[in-house]
Amino acid sequence: MNTPNSGTPLLEMQDIDISFGGVAALRHARLSVTAGEVHALIGQNGAGKSTLIKILTGAYRRTSGTIRFDGREADFRSPKEAREAGISTIYQEINLVPFRSIAENIFLGREPRRFGLIDWKTIHRRAQELLDSFGLQIDVSKPVREFSTAIQQMVALARAVSSDAKMVIMDESTSSLDEREVELLFTVVRRLRDDGRAVIFVSHRLDELYALCDRVTVMRDGQTVAESPMAALDKLQLVTTMLGRTLAAVVHEDSAVKEANLAKRGSTAISATNLGAGAKVTDVSLDVHSGEAVGLAGLLGSGRTETMRLMFGADPAERGSLSIDGKPVTLKSPQDAIARGIAYLTEDRKGEGIVPELSVRDNLTLVCLRTLTKRGVVDVAKQREIVDRFIESLGIKLRSADQPIRELSGGNQQKVLLARWLATNPGLLLLDEPTRGIDVGAKADVAKIIRELRDSGLAVLLSASELEELTAVADRAVVIRDGKTVAELDGARMSEASIMDAIAYGSGEESALAEAVDAKEGQP
Structure with missing residues (x-):
């Protein structure tokens, strides 16, 4: 691994603050990156990584704080200004023009000209030389859409290099790549570092961070909570820092209630065996019984959401098998899953959940509307009965069932979405981050509802970034890492502690955790 320069940082961001709607998104955040290093920027969803990058690149305006880049005060007012200053960003969703050639994409907007006309011969020659230096022997005259995601990432990198970028920001650039493609990308990143360029690398894959990065900055709840050489933090320390849980504080957990719940659970509601699709879910196996809540644990990017989408038929499974109530099934669509008694509460409440302009009543009965309709006419009385029942049973606070759902608080919107699925009388409930973006009181309400649903005999599979919330509700935990099941804990x-150990090392025996705690207790 390269030892970064110890001189003046290429980038210094200090005391960066920004708020949205009166809510602080960043509080005194900081980031320091030196030329000739690969710097990891990590944190859970909502930690502030993307917001910090958008402030740096001029997409957002900071409320306060200072930025110095390449020895000068910087205040970029647009991504274009940041690019012109030498900062190039490569996002997870690659920003290329698919129908144009590789050469055109590399020099788009910066085409060399001869006698006022685009010099295509020079463009193709320089593009070919650039990709040859990356070890890629490909035809740069072909449209970029004909190539794999990995090659497209290389093209985006080549565009950054051709623009003489001093810093390249890579935001989850490996999330869709296989192992061979990742190594190819890493080879190019290391060349950029060795050429004296700085690379900010955003990823949740621990093995990638340790294989590539020289230093790391960890963010949590809008604040910078750690800055360290990568080699100075082991995987467990990195995980506990990201999650905000100290080693000694999480060693002991009361398990009596969970063991009692497991003893009285019913038959298997769903079973997944070696489930996989693409690079994000490679080998997931788990089962959920009626009358139990199973927690799906793992860092952001581990494949939790993608696994749930496969189990709901929202994405097609390419490998492995699913069984519902002991019978093999192939889910071709969410409609197939719903017909078999599966409900799915998405993590993206605003984007994939609520219909903001519709009323609470219409949102709540959206999925079961067909059962309330006869000859094209909705049975209003039956609809009102369902809505009123769930408003009361879930404690939804609202002025009227006819008011737009966008007027409700986040917690009450979440309860409406939960009621929407409960109205279908499911046998299995998939909950992806059910408490994200809601206040503490609403979180407690949702946790209470989940326990009551479990106790009523429903099978529940829930995913949560906050381990404290997951262990408070779940009877068992299935831990996935880089798209694979690595531990099952009950x-x-x-x-x-055991979940963090499994996330870090691929086991759930707490051996590494115990050693780390003992070592810290033995320090003066």
Whole structure:
């Protein structure tokens, strides 16, 4: 691994603040990156990474704080200004023009000209030389859409290099790549570093961070909570820092209630065996019984959401098998899943959940509307009965069932979405981050509802970034890492500590955690 320069940082961001709607998104955040290093920027969803990058690149305007880039005060007012200053950003969703050639994409907007006309011969020659230096022997005259995601990432990198970028920001650039493609990308990144360029690398894959990065900045809740050489933090320390849980504080968990719940659970509601699709879910196996809540644990980017989408038929499974109530099934669509008693509460409440302009009543009955309709006419009385029942049972606070759902608080919107699925009388409930973006009181309400649903015999699979919330509700935990099941924990073995150990090392035995705690207790 390269040892970064110890001189003046290429980038210094200090005391960066920004708020949205009166809510602080960043508070005194900082980031320091030196030329000739690959710098990891990590944190869970909502930690502030993307907001910090958007402030740096001029997409957002900071409320306060200072930025110095390349030895000068910087205040970029647009991404274009940032690019012109030498900062190039490569996002997870690659920003290329698919129908144009590789050469055109590399020099788009900066085409060399001869006698006032675009010099195509020079463009193709320089593009070919650039990709040859990356070890890629490909035809730069072909449209970029004909090539794999990995090659497109290389083209985006080549565009950054051709523009003489001093800093390249890579935001989850490996999330759709296989192992061979990732190594190819890393080879190019290391060349950029060795050429004296700085690379900010955003990823949630721990192995990638340790294989590539020299230093790391960890963010949590809009603040910078750690800055360290990568080699100075082991995987467990990195995970606990990201999650905000100290080692000693999570060693012991009361498991008596969970063991009692497991003892009285019913038959298997759903079973996934070696489930996989693409690069994000490679080998997931788990089962959920009626009358139990199973937690799906893992860092952001581990494949939790993608696994749930496969189990709901929202994405097609390419490998493995699913069984519902002991019978093999192939889910071709969400309609197939709903017909088999599966409900799915998405993590993206605003984008994939609520219909903001519709009323609470219409949002709540959206999925079961067909059962309330006869000859094209909605049975209003039956609809009102369902809505009133769930408003009361879930404690939804609202002025009227006819008011637009966008007027409700985030917690009450979430309860409406939960009611929407409960109205279908499901046997299995998939909950992806059910408490994200809601206040503490609403979180407690949702947790209470989940426990009551489990106790009523419903099978529940829930995903949560906050391990404290997951262990408070789930009876068992299935841990996935880089798209694979790495541990299944129950009873006395299910704790925040064992989950973090599995995330870090691929086991759930707490051996590494115990050693780390003992080592810290032995320090003066």
